[in-house]
Amino acid sequence: MKRIFTLNRHLSQRIGFTAITLMAFATVVPIVATIIYILIQGAPSISLEFLTAYPYDGMRAGGILPAIIGTLYLTVGTAIFSVPLGIAAAIYLSEYASDTPLTRTIRIAIINLAGIPSVVYGLFGLGLFVLFLNFGTSILAASLTLSIMTLPIIISTAEESLRSVPQAFRTVSISLGATRWQTIRRIVLKEALPGILTGVILGLERAAGETAPILFTGAAFFLPRLPGSPFDATMALPYHLFVISTQVPEMPIQIQYGTALVLLVFVLSMNLIATFIRSRARARRQW
Amino acid sequence: MYKIIIENLSIQYSDGTESLRNISLNIRDKAVTVLFGPAGGGKSTLLRCLNRLNDLTEVSNSSGRVLIDGENILDPKTDVIALRRKVGMVFARPVVLPLSIRGNLTYGLELAGETRRSVLDEAVERSLKLAAIWDEVHDRLDDPAIALSGGQQQRICLARVLALQPEIILLDEPTSGLDPISTGKVEAALIELKKEYTVILVPHSVQQAGRTADHAAFFLQGELVEYDEGKKLFTAPKEKRTEDYITGRFG
Ligand SMILES: Nc1ncnc2c1ncn2[C@@H]1O[C@H](COP(=O)(O)OP(=O)(O)O)[C@@H](O)[C@H]1O
Ligand SMILES: [Mg+2]
Numbered sequence: 001m002k003r004i005f006t007l008n009r010h011l012s013q014r015i016g017f018t019a020i021t022l023m024a025f026a027t028v029v030p031i032v033a034t035i036i037y038i039l040i041q042g043a044p045s046i047s048l049e050f051l052t053a054y055p056y057d058g059m060r061a062g063g064i065l066p067a068i069i070g071t072l073y074l075t076v077g078t079a080i081f082s083v084p085l086g087i088a089a090a091i092y093l094s095e096y097a098s099d100t101p102l103t104r105t106i107r108i109a110i111i112n113l114a115g116i117p118s119v120v121y122g123l124f125g126l127g128l129f130v131l132f133l134n135f136g137t138s139i140l141a142a143s144l145t146l147s148i149m150t151l152p153i154i155i156s157t158a159e160e161s162l163r164s165v166p167q168a169f170r171t172v173s174i175s176l177g178a179t180r181w182q183t184i185r186r187i188v189l190k191e192a193l194p195g196i197l198t199g200v201i202l203g204l205e206r207a208a209g210e211t212a213p214i215l216f217t218g219a220a221f222f223l224p225r226l227p228g229s230p231f232d233a234t235m236a237l238p239y240h241l242f243v244i245s246t247q248v249p250e251m252p253i254q255i256q257y258g259t260a261l262v263l264l265v266f267v268l269s270m271n272l273i274a275t276f277i278r279s280r281a282r283a284r285r286q287w
Numbered sequence: 288m289y290k291i292i293i294e295n296l297s298i299q300y301s302d303g304t305e306s307l308r309n310i311s312l313n314i315r316d317k318a319v320t321v322l323f324g325p326a327g328g329g330k331s332t333l334l335r336c337l338n339r340l341n342d343l344t345e346v347s348n349s350s351g352r353v354l355i356d357g358e359n360i361l362d363p364k365t366d367v368i369a370l371r372r373k374v375g376m377v378f379a380r381p382v383v384l385p386l387s388i389r390g391n392l393t394y395g396l397e398l399a400g401e402t403r404r405s406v407l408d409e410a411v412e413r414s415l416k417l418a419a420i421w422d423e424v425h426d427r428l429d430d431p432a433i434a435l436s437g438g439q440q441q442r443i444c445l446a447r448v449l450a451l452q453p454e455i456i457l458l459d460e461p462t463s464g465l466d467p468i469s470t471g472k473v474e475a476a477l478i479e480l481k482k483e484y485t486v487i488l489v490p491h492s493v494q495q496a497g498r499t500a501d502h503a504a505f506f507l508q509g510e511l512v513e514y515d516e517g518k519k520l521f522t523a524p525k526e527k528r529t530e531d532y533i534t535g536r537f538g
Pocket of ligand 1: 332333
């Protein structure tokens with residue numbers, strides 16, 4: 001009787017383990033398949049010209065330089081607004097705010113903000129930045145819109161990594177005559193930095209790949225030159241991909257895949273950097 | 288002669304816990320004063336009061352006065368940063384900051400605005416020697432402090448406090464996690480320190496209290512039961528409750 005029982009237990013563990021392994025594979029396969037597919041389809045169109053030339057012939061030929069530069073501008077623009085603000089908010093929430101109904105409301109708001117569909121941010125950006133503040137369809141308006149979308153990600157990951165710094169470090173630092181801010185600057189931020197950077201990169205990566213928030217706020221269908229100021233509209237990789245896939249008749253398919261590949265490499269390399277920072281910090285962490 | 292004068296000190300945490308009840312206690316300069324008693328007696332609360340570390344926790348109510356060199360440090364106008372440089376603290380668990388050994392030692396001085404390399408180097412050497420750890424670490428001051436053993440880390444923590452040239456040193460069960468040899472080294476350092484500093488120690492055992500105390504105060508549930516010279520208190524306590532505790536007849 002007992003023997004059968006143990007046999008069953010081993011068997012069910014086996015089955016459970018196999019099922020979980022299979023499910024893990026099932027989730028990885030489509031991701032890897034997508035990457036490989038885009039790589040194979042897109043690689044032939046990648047050339048120096050493709051990366052450094054303007055599109056011509058109704059975008060059916062030439063390169064995608066303005067879209068690449070545009071996405072870079074938008075990513076940097078988003079970083080300028082969202083990184084300082086996000087880190088400051090995280091420091092406030094983790095280090096200064098006490099647990100009151102107000103701060104709890106702020107936290108819940110941040111969590112919910114992360115769940116809002118990106119097109120809604122786009123409409124909000126149109127209303128606030130493009131129309132009300134009169135920034136026009138511009139890099140500025142698009143960056144601000146992307147920043148609002150990115151902020152919740154940055155705030156919550158940064159807050160989490162600040163909180164994971166042991167409380168004892170703060171107590172010891174204060175006991176040695178440090179102020180709260182000195183403690184944060186010299187000990188807490190330094191220890192939380194890898195985690196904060198990871199969150200920043202993940203947030204910016206999402207911003208770089210989004211179409212909907214820039215659709216009404218800053219993205220241009222086609223521009224014959226690079227944007228000259230933050231008040232100019234810009235081409236951008238995800239929107240360009242959308243345009244050439246749906247709006248241009250007789251579009252050569254390789255250019256679409258080539259553009260997709262560039263966007264994918266852009267985003268994945270940010271992801272790789274984040275992973276690298278995180279694993280290196282984990283190896284060096286002293287607590 | 289008295290470095291610290293505590294008058295009618297009561298402290299209540301905001302959850303209602305009354306950790307200290309009307310404590311009056313005079314603590315002598317250049318001696319080891321031991322605060323001992325069962326857990327929850329309020330010893331840590333008292334120590335954290337002396338460097339105003341209690342400011343970090345939710346204390347709902349405190350009354351009484353604590354005079355250090357005649358100044359009431361509980362006064363809201365007290366410069367707590369200066370106070371904490373003057374009243375150093377070593378905690379139960381050795382917590383080295385995530386810096387090098389040298390970085391741990393110079394942390395407080397740098398915050399105090401000291402930038403001269405020679406002054407910092409001198410402070411590092413002097414305080415490591417005082418804490419009896421110089422010989423073990425002098426050739427690897429730039430290594431991360433976390434790489435040291437627990438006993439070494441605790442002496443680094445002591446040295447880190449000494450680097451600030453405090454006048455009072457608070458130690459809250461500093462040897463509770465250490466092996467007997469490391470404990471012996473820390474105790475020896477304390478005996479050396481009392482020549483120059485006011486040392487207040489919460490020991491981790493009655494035996495340690497007996498070994499180190501010039502003066503001893505027995506705390507029980509927020510109350511100061513008995514305070515006397517160590518020799519007297521551990522051989523002939525006046526209070527029954529003290530006697531029960533030091534002879535081990537205590538739950
Ligand atoms: N931060 C705090 N909040 C609420 N109660 C506390 C806090 N710290 C200590 N106490 C309570 O105060 C009493 C004295 O604690 P403590 O000073 O740590 O005693 P001891 O160091 O003698 O063990 C205990 O009842 C403890 O539960
Ligand atoms: Mg205690």
